[in-house]
Amino acid sequence: MSPKAPLPPRRALDLSRRTIALLFLICFVLVAIPIVTHPIPPLSDYVNHLARMKVIAAVPGDPDLSRFYFLQWSVLPNLMMDMVVPLLDRFADIYVAGEIYTLMCFALIAFGTLYLHRALFGAWSAIPLVAFPLLYNNIFLIGVMNYIFGIGLCLCGLATWILLRDRPWPWRYAVSCLFVLALFFCHLFATGVYGVGILSYELMRLFDRKGGSWKTRIIAFVTAGFPFALTVPLLLMSPTWGLKGENYWEPRGKLDGIEFVINVYYDYVAFSLTAVVVLAAAWAVRHRLLRTHNMLFYLLVIAGAVYMALPRTVFATYMADQRMPVAIAFMVIACIQIDLRHRLAQRGFAIMLVLLVAVRVTEVQVVWNNLTQWTVAFQESITKIKRGSKVMVAYADPWGGSQPQDLGLVHAACLAIIERSSLVTTAFTVPGKQILRVHKPYTDWVDTEDGTPPNREQLLVTEEEPTPDGPRYWDLWPQHFDYVYLLFTEPGDPNPDSDRLELVYAGDRFQLYKVIKPPPAS
Known part of the structure; x- marks a missing residue:
């Protein structure tokens, strides 16, 4: 067989x-x-996280960052x-x-x-x-x-x-x-x-x-x-357990x-x-x-x-x-x-x-290449900020950042932390969520609740008086901050407060203003 x-x-x-x-x-x-x-x-939160990485790597070697931030x-x-x-x-x-x-x-x-x-x-x-x-x-x-x-x-x-x-x-x-x-x-x-x-x-x-x-x-x-x-x-x-409610x-x-x-x-x-x-x-x-x-x-x-x-x-x-x-x-x-x-x-x-x-x-x-125009402009505006300054972020459009193309602008101001060792109001410093903390007295001047930045109208109302319904970190902002980033603007938007703000840089969707300090009280 x-x-x-x-x-x-x-x-x-x-x-x-x-x-x-x-x-x-x-x-x-x-x-x-x-x-x-x-x-x-x-990306929306990316730059904010990257700024925290910079603080972790630089503190205590950077005297300006160390003046504002510490790690817990x-x-x-x-x-x-x-x-x-x-x-x-x-x-x-x-x-x-x-x-x-x-x-x-x-x-x-x-x-x-x-x-x-x-x-x-x-x-x-x-x-x-x-x-x-x-x-x-x-x-x-x-x-x-x-x-x-x-x-x-x-x-x-x-x-x-x-x-x-x-x-x-x-x-x-x-x-x-x-x-x-x-x-x-x-x-x-x-x-x-x-x-x-x-x-x-x-x-x-x-x-x-x-x-x-x-x-x-x-x-x-x-x-x-x-x-x-x-x-x-x-x-x-x-x-984090403290946030359980x-x-x-x-x-x-x-x-x-x-x-x-x-x-x-x-x-x-x-x-x-x-x-x-x-x-x-x-x-x-x-x-x-x-x-x-x-x-x-x-x-x-x-x-x-x-x-x-x-x-x-x-x-x-x-x-x-x-x-x-x-x-x-x-x-x-x-x-x-x-x-x-x-x-x-x-x-x-x-x-x-x-x-x-x-x-x-x-x-x-393709989308990121198109968005590069504001990325490059934002980086150029950062160079106009004096090192160690205090920067406030505000919105021209209260609904800004809701579209995917606008997400990169939401926390772009945190580049000032990386490049200019600045204090930025929108940096993530929420107890129970991040290790980044802010020294006194700057704690009262930054957002510690991941809220929405103030809009133009809120800035105008609180220029000389605190918010009527309770203290806000942007109250009396001309006394505390050196610069203001106004995000989600339209080309040609006028200066919202020429008495207190001097235009330093205008991008496609943002404006950078230098704060004109109020005269000292008599």
Whole structure:
């Protein structure tokens, strides 16, 4: 009897590891272009955070900054950037350090999505690279850099938990405790997203009859939450606990939070990219090439319920609920697998991926290039400020900063902290949220509540008398400040108070005034 002929080797379901790594590198280089070419990206909170990094790195060596600011280190769920960027500043200037940190966030999120998919399906796949176009999203435009870093760490933590799930339990819980600890210092909300991921996976295991007896499964389900007990003493030790009563639930904006995942600047770009992905997924479903992990159902149910229940403001932090869908989106991507064994599918996916990333990067690059005109103008205006001055920020338009194109102006005045060692009223100095503090008597002249800066009318009213309904940090501003930045102006706007303000620089959307000091009282 003749021996049977050997069976032909079965073609892999996905691209090779080398090809996946090459695609990862190509996509990462593409998404890095806007960051590398714009040292001051037009993100809302970014410059404010970067100014704090400068103070951390410079105090007490800078006498002007030391006169205004000091650091009060404490247990805060908002410290990752504060610990990383000042270290990078030792080897590069603060702007390059910020770029490196931002690219670290991108790399960690992209790798975390790949890693989570590997943990769920047992093999590396190119499908999670679809996460790259989503790295630029509306939450990123807000500039919440600690939370962005936490998303990547959360994905890696969940993947590690899954890989250790059937290993001896001490390793699983010890590693999870380390991730909970690290995530807490990234951001409290990132810890919560990690908890949603663990709960979703463990709930799936609970109803899996192959996981042993009901008793064994219930014990494993309950004990999975033990590492999160670390957050209780940490939070009680933190000054953030003092903000526990500042919560506000708002039903409007829930749909906006979901749209923030795909939308950056132009609606038609977001919906076009989404349509391409949906059509590709429909094609894969039609040809029975797409499958999802069982965890996906539990993830969508639990994340949806938590999202609807989350307040808009938690611990005095705004957009608490709207930050969540972005992180969940990367988990959803990791739960999807598509059979790419055919060469046509492999080539089609690779082409589609690079095109998606290129379109998103082009959108961001074009908008940021257009916004460079005010970035350059703002940097030029900073040179007009005397070193060690006190700078007030006010709005010409009370609704300014609501459009994505205006976000970069919201905290641009904090460049005066970096470049001129100035006191700026809008620097983040909220107790329980940041480690930056202001010395007396300047404490009464800055915003310590993350409020909205005064408008033109409020400045005029409080020029010589305090605010009628209570003290405000801008009361009697001509006596306390050297310069005023008026943001969100229109070209040709007149001087709002020629008796107290002298125009120093006029940009496209802002004006810089020097304060004319009132004569001393007789």
